Amino acid sequence: MNIQSGFNTREHIYPYTFTRHKTQDSAWPPQVLWFTGLSAAGKSTIANGLNSVLIARGLKTAILDGDSLRTGLCRDLGFSEQDRDENVRRVAEVAALMTDAGLTVLVALISPTREARHYARSIIGNDRFVEVFVEVPLAVAEARDPKGLYRRARSVELAGFTGIDSPYEPPVCPELHLRSDQISVAGAVGLIDAWLRRVRAG
Amino acid sequence: MNIQSGFNTREHIYPYTFTRHKTQDSAWPPQVLWFTGLSAAGKSTIANGLNSVLIARGLKTAILDGDSLRTGLCRDLGFSEQDRDENVRRVAEVAALMTDAGLTVLVALISPTREARHYARSIIGNDRFVEVFVEVPLAVAEARDPKGLYRRARSVELAGFTGIDSPYEPPVCPELHLRSDQISVAGAVGLIDAWLRRVRAG
Numbered sequence: 001m002n003i004q005s006g007f008n009t010r011e012h013i014y015p016y017t018f019t020r021h022k023t024q025d026s027a028w029p030p031q032v033l034w035f036t037g038l039s040a041a042g043k044s045t046i047a048n049g050l051n052s053v054l055i056a057r058g059l060k061t062a063i064l065d066g067d068s069l070r071t072g073l074c075r076d077l078g079f080s081e082q083d084r085d086e087n088v089r090r091v092a093e094v095a096a097l098m099t100d101a102g103l104t105v106l107v108a109l110i111s112p113t114r115e116a117r118h119y120a121r122s123i124i125g126n127d128r129f130v131e132v133f134v135e136v137p138l139a140v141a142e143a144r145d146p147k148g149l150y151r152r153a154r155s156v157e158l159a160g161f162t163g164i165d166s167p168y169e170p171p172v173c174p175e176l177h178l179r180s181d182q183i184s185v186a187g188a189v190g191l192i193d194a195w196l197r198r199v200r201a202g
Numbered sequence: 203m204n205i206q207s208g209f210n211t212r213e214h215i216y217p218y219t220f221t222r223h224k225t226q227d228s229a230w231p232p233q234v235l236w237f238t239g240l241s242a243a244g245k246s247t248i249a250n251g252l253n254s255v256l257i258a259r260g261l262k263t264a265i266l267d268g269d270s271l272r273t274g275l276c277r278d279l280g281f282s283e284q285d286r287d288e289n290v291r292r293v294a295e296v297a298a299l300m301t302d303a304g305l306t307v308l309v310a311l312i313s314p315t316r317e318a319r320h321y322a323r324s325i326i327g328n329d330r331f332v333e334v335f336v337e338v339p340l341a342v343a344e345a346r347d348p349k350g351l352y353r354r355a356r357s358v359e360l361a362g363f364t365g366i367d368s369p370y371e372p373p374v375c376p377e378l379h380l381r382s383d384q385i386s387v388a389g390a391v392g393l394i395d396a397w398l399r400r401v402r403a404g
Contacts, residue, residue: 073295
């Protein structure tokens, strides 16, 4: 950040008041499904499966995938604790903007710390934030290792890898909790969808 | 940015390949209308007016307003040249994500440099980027001065203010060019809408 001397950077911001339009055109209020969990837990796979179900229902959706965003919006960020928190913050801000615009947003992001996820929840709003904990035993994620990342983290090629030498803090009270080693992708999608229909349909 | 020693921060990014869905459900391809111009040129006002027209047509829209974003996604950024470029980059990335999701996006952002706007165009894609130059003589913007910012910039309370002690580079070849001191808001909205219907309707 670059602050010019004697110049309060926030001081001359006067947000324009835009005309409010009703963006919601279905019984489904726009919301954010926030998938958190270890690398290779199945977050993106389950989000992708759920996305098809939601689109078939007529919802407008967007997927915000941690890995993809790091090649775009968050390309200036690394994997230090501070940069990871900033990564989570930006994704949450974008998800909030998209929800404002009427989209149902699926976020697939390791988001390892409780604090950052809590901050994300506060940005998005508790009533439209659905935390989905995709749990898998570390040994299973390591055995899957579709990208060879765990192997490289173990051989110290990668530093600060979540689950190996960087902690993952499991959610204390997520809206949804799935064990991806004990349920199929279709099963996980079905569970989330059933929960949404029961709890979150307008 | 924080790069850990011996650890290529880009190296372990493997974007997941999500199922592609057709998000476009009208004859109107999702695109970005990028309003650039001096502070008080009328960017947000015209964007807001156009937004109502587009929504009435059944389009899903989102407004990304520079001032509003600086209280959220871009709150860590100041007004140095470098921070302004990063501001433009992030807005462009978010606009691209929203367009991918099927929204028509209206960006109201001073975005003073040609280089940053060109970069925004490259991120969003030339075929879905509409640069709208909202021109106004500096003297008129200063006379309007709805937020008292020009007065404060002249009295050196604000440093680096576009048009006063920080340059604005007019677009060389914008898709649309309006003079907001010679046309009403409704007139400007009508011109843009007519252009869209003629050139950009599917």
